[in-house]
Amino acid sequence: MFETTLAGSLPKPAWLSETQKLWPQWKQSGDDLLAAKRDATLLWIKAQEDASLDIVGDGEQSRQHFVHGFLEQVEGIDFDNKVTMGIRNNRYDAQVPQVVSALRLKGRVHAMEAQFARAHTKKKLKFTLPGPLTIVDTVADRFYGDKKAMAMAFAELLNQEALALQADGVDVIQFDEPAFNVYMAEAAEWGVQALEIAARGLTCTTAVHICYGYGIKANTDWKETLGQEWRQYEAIFPALARSSIQQVSLECYHSRVPPELMGLLAGKDVLVGVIDVASDVIETPEQVADTIGRALQWVPKQRLFPCTNCGLAPMSREVAEKKLQALAQGAALARVRYG
Numbered sequence: 001m002f003e004t005t006l007a008g009s010l011p012k013p014a015w016l017s018e019t020q021k022l023w024p025q026w027k028q029s030g031d032d033l034l035a036a037k038r039d040a041t042l043l044w045i046k047a048q049e050d051a052s053l054d055i056v057g058d059g060e061q062s063r064q065h066f067v068h069g070f071l072e073q074v075e076g077i078d079f080d081n082k083v084t085m086g087i088r089n090n091r092y093d094a095q096v097p098q099v100v101s102a103l104r105l106k107g108r109v110h111a112m113e114a115q116f117a118r119a120h121t122k123k124k125l126k127f128t129l130p131g132p133l134t135i136v137d138t139v140a141d142r143f144y145g146d147k148k149a150m151a152m153a154f155a156e157l158l159n160q161e162a163l164a165l166q167a168d169g170v171d172v173i174q175f176d177e178p179a180f181n182v183y184m185a186e187a188a189e190w191g192v193q194a195l196e197i198a199a200r201g202l203t204c205t206t207a208v209h210i211c212y213g214y215g216i217k218a219n220t221d222w223k224e225t226l227g228q229e230w231r232q233y234e235a236i237f238p239a240l241a242r243s244s245i246q247q248v249s250l251e252c253y254h255s256r257v258p259p260e261l262m263g264l265l266a267g268k269d270v271l272v273g274v275i276d277v278a279s280d281v282i283e284t285p286e287q288v289a290d291t292i293g294r295a296l297q298w299v300p301k302q303r304l305f306p307c308t309n310c311g312l313a314p315m316s317r318e319v320a321e322k323k324l325q326a327l328a329q330g331a332a333l334a335r336v337r338y339g
């Protein structure tokens with residue numbers, strides 16, 4: 001009961017890349033970079049195991065950014081000529097590569113880090129991929145001319161990689177779709193359908209993570225404009241509840257999401273965000289257990305997985321490590337309280 005897991009990303013060590021940045025520059029290259037990525041993956045697996053988390057991941061140590069890490073292995077994308085584009089409905093500008101011809105995978109995308117992580121932990125292993133709708137919002141289109149058509153093309157590539165990750169021994173494949181909370185109508189109309197294409201044929205656990213973004217200023221400023229109640233999930237969850245995706249990861253603690261919206265996910269596992277990624281204040285086990293207790297009004301205990309609100313990539317290593325421990329300790333307390 002209350003198996004703990006992370007949304008996905010963790011901070012990169014200072015010897016691997018710049019720190020506390022969303023698009024950090026690598027500090028190594030060639031074989032040294034490969035070795036450094038492996039070392040960083042190993043240290044975060046150890047930190048997650050030391051914290052007694054139940055489902056661990058690679059902390060996304062091998063990708064510069066959660067979307068562009070995937071795009072780097074896609075043919076038809078021009079990475080040499082990035083352009084500035086407003087993303088997440090112009091919430092902030094990003095330097096994005098351009099889609100210039102039909103899309104095809106160059107080969108495996110995440111084989112190294114998935115196989116390496118699998119070889120170094122006996123715990124359940126989760127692996128994250130960007131979702132189709134979020135990808136099309138983080139790349140400039142000079143070829144397809146149609147958001148949905150391009151999302152479906154990416155969904156096929158994601159499916160190819162997801163099946164290979166499953167063969168690598170990954171237990172949970174999660175698609176990250178922060179853009180679902182920005183383009184709710186498109187998410188419900190075809191975003192969920194694209195997700196199901198990405199997850200087609202998988203027999204491992206499938207999940208989607210939908211959040212209000214990393215704890216960066218552009219996001220915290222945006223959240224201030226969203227009013228007293230954040231009801232974005234209300235527009236998306238019914239479509240997700242009808243889908244074949246098994247788990248939904250959502251924001252809860254310190255958000256203004258009405259908790260009853262979790263009730264729209266009947267039949268799904270719910271990864272409840274009990275750790276705030278927009279604050280360096282470490283949650284107490286009591287606060288974590290209280291959040292779990294509130295969620296239990298809407299989520300059956302066998303379907304509740306305590307999780308972080310989002311990835312921890314832009315945080316300091318020290319804070320992230322303490323937050324992992326708070327997550328595990330809070331879940332342990334909740335097992336005593338509500339078991």
Ligand code: ZN
Nearest residue numbers: 211213310311
């Ligand atoms: Zn997130």
